[in-house]
Amino acid sequence: MTESPTRTPQPERTRLMRQRLxxxxxxxxxxxxxxxxxxxxxxxxxxxSRGAQLHHFPSKQDLVVAAVEYIAERxxxxxxxxxxxxxxxxxTRVVLGxxxxxxxxxxxxxxxxxxxxxxxxxxxxxxxxPFERRLGRETHARAVELLEVDESRGRNRQLVQATxxxxxxxxxxxxxTDDSAxxxxxxxxxxxxxxxxxxx
Amino acid sequence: MTESPTRTPQPERTRLMRQRLxxxxxxxxxxxxxxxxxxxxxxxxxxxSRGAQLHHFPSKQDLVVAAVEYIAERxxxxxxxxxxxxxxxxxTRVVLGxxxxxxxxxxxxxxxxxxxxxxxxxxxxxxxxPFERRLGRETHARAVELLEVDESRGRNRQLVQATxxxxxxxxxxxxxTDDSAxxxxxxxxxxxxxxxxxxx
Numbered sequence: 384m385t386e387s388p389t390r391t392p393q394p395e396r397t398r399l400m401r402q403r404l405x406x407x408x409x410x411x412x413x414x415x416x417x418x419x420x421x422x423x424x425x426x427x428x429x430x431x432s433r434g435a436q437l438h439h440f441p442s443k444q445d446l447v448v449a450a451v452e453y454i455a456e457r458x459x460x461x462x463x464x465x466x467x468x469x470x471x472x473x474x475t476r477v478v479l480g481x482x483x484x485x486x487x488x489x490x491x492x493x494x495x496x497x498x499x500x501x502x503x504x505x506x507x508x509x510x511x512x513p514f515e516r517r518l519g520r521e522t523h524a525r526a527v528e529l530l531e532v533d534e535s536r537g538r539n540r541q542l543v544q545a546t547x548x549x550x551x552x553x554x555x556x557x558x559x560t561d562d563s564a565x566x567x568x569x570x571x572x573x574x575x576x577x578x579x580x581x582x583x
Numbered sequence: 584m585t586e587s588p589t590r591t592p593q594p595e596r597t598r599l600m601r602q603r604l605x606x607x608x609x610x611x612x613x614x615x616x617x618x619x620x621x622x623x624x625x626x627x628x629x630x631x632s633r634g635a636q637l638h639h640f641p642s643k644q645d646l647v648v649a650a651v652e653y654i655a656e657r658x659x660x661x662x663x664x665x666x667x668x669x670x671x672x673x674x675t676r677v678v679l680g681x682x683x684x685x686x687x688x689x690x691x692x693x694x695x696x697x698x699x700x701x702x703x704x705x706x707x708x709x710x711x712x713p714f715e716r717r718l719g720r721e722t723h724a725r726a727v728e729l730l731e732v733d734e735s736r737g738r739n740r741q742l743v744q745a746t747x748x749x750x751x752x753x754x755x756x757x758x759x760t761d762d763s764a765x766x767x768x769x770x771x772x773x774x775x776x777x778x779x780x781x782x783x
């Protein structure tokens with residue numbers, strides 16, 4: 384009976400170690416990109432032994448894909464807002480602001496590194512593509528809910544898709560320069576446009 | 584007098600060699616990405632001696648930035664259309680189609696590799712940022728001309744900017760999956776929206 388009652392139980396310790404590894408992977412992707420990220424660098428950052436790291440994630444691909452799924456899960460939680468709690472006035476602009484966090488966060492930068500690496504790496508693409516498709520569908524469904532639109536009406540479906548593609552483009556632009564003022568002004572205009580163009 | 588009259592003169596030979604190097608750089612970025620592109624690989628692809636390559640472009644950064652400027656110049660030529668030659672009917676959709684070539688071409692993929700590399704490389708970013716700003720302004724001005732809008736009216740300026748950001752987002756999405764049908768449907772809806780929302 385060497386275990387003290389305050390010691391963290393094994394399953395919880397494993398969960399926390401995985402979490403540290405995944406967060407260190409995201410930080411590494413954001414700071415030094417795909418090329419600079421290695422399993423060695425990540426285990427050092429996370430303070431986890433190489434052996435333990437390799438046990439959980441045998442390759443860099445496994446680690447990075449798991450890390451991007453992990454932050455996507457966290458992004459989803461950020462969007463888990465009760466639509467009824469959104470203000471009536473200026474609601475569309477508030478929703479665009481919430482959605483724009485998805486493309487200006489470290490999560491987006493880490494995902495961008497993964498996408499670009501996957502473009503020229505068929506093995507990686509095979510792991511990334513199904514997950515990205517699922518995430519795309521989920522984000523679309525969430526945007527529809529938050530905007531409270533009926534997708535079967537008019538061109539609502541295309542307008543919601545265009546909104547998400549617009550945001551992705553704004554996110555990409557933001558990686559090179561801080562253009563938050565320009566982005567805000569575009570989202571103001573786009574909110575007005577959606578309010579007129581969406582069929583309610 | 585060893586030179587035959589049909590021999591290509593020196594300045595022309597130099598120009599062609601530079602062009603071969605720049606085109607080989609773009610091809611390499613598209614096929615194997617930033618990480619896989621090296622000056623050695625590019626000089627082999629271009630059939631140019633290492634010495635000659637290093638004389639024209641002393642570093643990978645010089646080579647890649649020059650290559651992306653070179654293809655941007657070619658993209659600009661593609662857009663050098665007389666606005667009077669565009670059809671009256673369905674004009675906005677035609678312009679969106681022309682602009683969408685900018686983000687579905689090898690030029691966009693090469694530029695994307697450069698942008699993502701520059702995000703985590705301050706030296707590279709310093710070379711890339713001024714050029715990207717200039718290119719952004721020029722593309723915006725060209726879009727305004729082709730769409731025949733007065734930017735001082737209403738929210739025309741923001742809507743043109745949103746159009747270019749939307750296209751960038753569609754271009755990024757297209758790097759992972761061939762979604763040309765989805766893109767066409769979004770551009771149809773976007774053209775209708777612009778036709779109603781732009782103040783003429």
